[in-house]
Amino acid sequence: MKKFDKDDVEKIYAKAKKLHDEGKYEEALAILHDMQIDNLPMEKRWAFYEAKGMCQIGIDKIREGVENLRNALFSPEGMPLLSQRRIASNYFINLHYIDGISDKDMFDAHTLYNQMFLKNIAFPHKKQAKMKLRIGYLSPNLMTHIVLNFAIQLFSAYDRERFEVYLYQTGGRHDEVSDWLMNMTDGWRDLSGLNAHEAAQKIYDDGIDILFDLAGHTEGGATLQICAYKPAPVQLCGIGWFDTTGLSAIDYFLSDNYCDPPENDALFTEKLIRLPHSHFCYTPPETVLKCKAEYHVHSPIVFGSFNNFDKITDEMLRTWKRLLQIVPGSKLLLKNVYRTIDRVERMKKRLLNMGFEKEQIDIRPGTASYLDEYMDMDIALDTYPYPGGGTTCEALYMGVPVVTRYGQRHGSRFGYSLLKNMGLGELTASSEEEYIRIAAALAGDRELLEGLHASLRTMMQKSPLMDARGYVRDVEAAYEKIWKEWLNS
Known part of the structure; x- marks a missing residue:
């Protein structure tokens, strides 16, 4: 098996990085595939792990990508300090997309970051009262x-x-x-x-x-x-x-x-x-002024999520599949924040492989006029453990009720805070079973859905969210x- 020297690795890494930056993640991974880690110089292994991890994240293989970013962090030989800091930050972000990470493990991971700055010399500051x-x-x-x-x-x-x-x-x-x-x-x-x-x-x-x-x-x-x-x-x-x-x-x-x-x-x-x-x-974008916002309850009911597809874990999809089974004939509309078609195709493939029926799903790429498309759903389904922030506010402002699930740590409780501040705590769930129950009950009350769609914007404007x-x-x-x-x- 071929041994790669330092120059070989640098050339392959540069080519893979270029493909990554162009969004050609699978092509980059194909180049990296034949590079077995044991055949690489020790001082270049971190770069291989980082490149592979970021490309895997780009094609929605978050768990595999996070594991490779972790491997990069723990292969520090030859790694510049600035690269170590960058990789650590990317690792921390992507940990939040994974279900099942304990709060303690998440905290412990983040505390590693400070070790990368121990040699910094802080600026001196003199204490003095200020008029302004x-x-x-x-x-x-x-x-x-x-x-x-x-x-x-x-x-x-x-x-x-x-x-x-x-x-x-x-x-x-x-x-x-x-x-x-x-x-x-x-x-x-x-x-x-x-x-x-x-x-x-x-x-x-x-x-x-x-x-x-x-x-x-x-x-x-x-x-x-x-x-x-x-x-x-x-x-x-x-x-x-x-x-x-x-x-x-x-x-x-x-x-x-x-x-x-x-x-x-x-x-x-x-x-x-x-x-x-x-x-x-929350301050809504000016584009909301151009929206028609004409809504009528759909038959059958349409659940939806406009969250970044990276937030949609397999566990989340299984929850949504159970919900569709409980609400007869219901559909699932997913719209990504990115405009690339390949992400849409990968999401369709994931759903079909998990047993969703083709007629149950509507998967769309990102568009500039996406706010109008909130009228195509009845109930927005928040993601977990990484919920929406901006997307939740947009949905509520467009009159779409949001059902959210929350955990213990700050990053899982955005939706909970937003809805509680609007007086809609009954749409928040602390477990998967409660999440499904709330969404299914709301789907079964057409009169309530009409009322919420008509009143949510005013409720939001009068709440602390827009004060x-x-x-x-x-x-x-x-x-x-x-x-x-x-x-x-």
């Missing part, structure tokens, strides 16, 4: 992105007598929304092209008092790598990330009483900030509280 607190928001997604639907009020409705706000864009992506944001706050900084230390220096030089990382381990954890230098004396994470960061430089994590009951303190390395209502404040003034007031009160805690520490 300077808040910095750090994100790769200061553009058209779902995270902005939850963060925009923090940029537009803040108290300018008590706070200054600076926005830090790290992703190198820019659109007309970015142009709009640039003129909204007291400062805008484009950090793309800078390394983590250089970016942290920019934030430090701006005199930021509280830095809010809106991304966490997404996008390879690039924002956390900046936070690791402690450019602000007080740092927190949340909104765009849904678990502990594991990084000691992050002091707080934004949450609420529904997402994190008291016992969840032990699942975070950060101190939890529990807002009195929702830690999400922008109350939300920003609660967050700003939290900022002042944690600033005082730092001054008095």
Whole structure:
């Protein structure tokens, strides 16, 4: 069997990476298939594992992909530190797609991250009272992105007598929304092209008092790598990330009483900030104004999910199959967030292989006008253990009731928090059996379905989920509280 030298591996890795970046995951895996790990130089094995893992994730083989990312992390010989940090963040994200990971195992995995920053030298900070607190928001997604639907009020409705706000864009992506944001706050900084230390220096030089990382381990954890230098004396994470960061430089994590009951303190390395209502404040996109929103109950009933297909585990599909069996003639509509047809075909194949009937399913790729298609379903089915956030809010705003299942950790309780804040706790389930029972009962009550579709938007607008003034007031009160805690520490 052929032995590969360092140059061979680098050429094959570069080719596989190019195919991965082009979305040609199966072609990349075919190239990697013949490379047996025992025949690779020790210092290149991590790269093989990472490439294979990311390609497997790309074709919805999440468990296999996560295992290979884990293999990469535990094959550190020859691995650059920046690669190790990136792989760790991708590993943490994809762990959340897998059912059956215990809360302790999830927490323990994240705590490994801090070990990758022990040699960092933090910026020094002098304690002093301020007339105005300077808040910095750090994100790769200061553009058209779902995270902005939850963060925009923090940029537009803040108290300018008590706070200054600076926005830090790290992703190198820019659109007309970015142009709009640039003129909204007291400062805008484009950090793309800078390394983590250089970016942290920019934030430090701006005199930021509280830095809010809106991304966490997404996008390879690039924002956390900046936070690791402690450019602000007080740092927190949340909104765009849904678990502990594991990084000691992050002091707080934004949450609420529904997402994190008291016992969840032990699942975070950060101190939890529990807002009195929702830690999400939803602002719908302007495209919703163009939607017709004409709904009538379907016969037979149509269940649906517009969540990322990566969130749909085999366990979830088996639950939905049982539900369709209980509700005679019912159908399942799945629409992906991505527009690629190959993902649609893979999902169809998964469903048929699991025993779904062809006439029961309607699988669609992502489209720009997807909001109109919420009218094609009667009941939205949330995913578990990684529920929807933006998709759940979109469904509710379009008048579609959502049935969600929740677990213990923060990342499994988005739907629970959203529905509880709307006064719809009866649509939340703590088990598979309860989830099926709630969805089946709702499907059997056509009058209730008509009523919910007619009233959900108004309910949402009057709830804490869209109370922008109350939300920003609660967050700003939290900022002042944690600033005082730092001054008095």
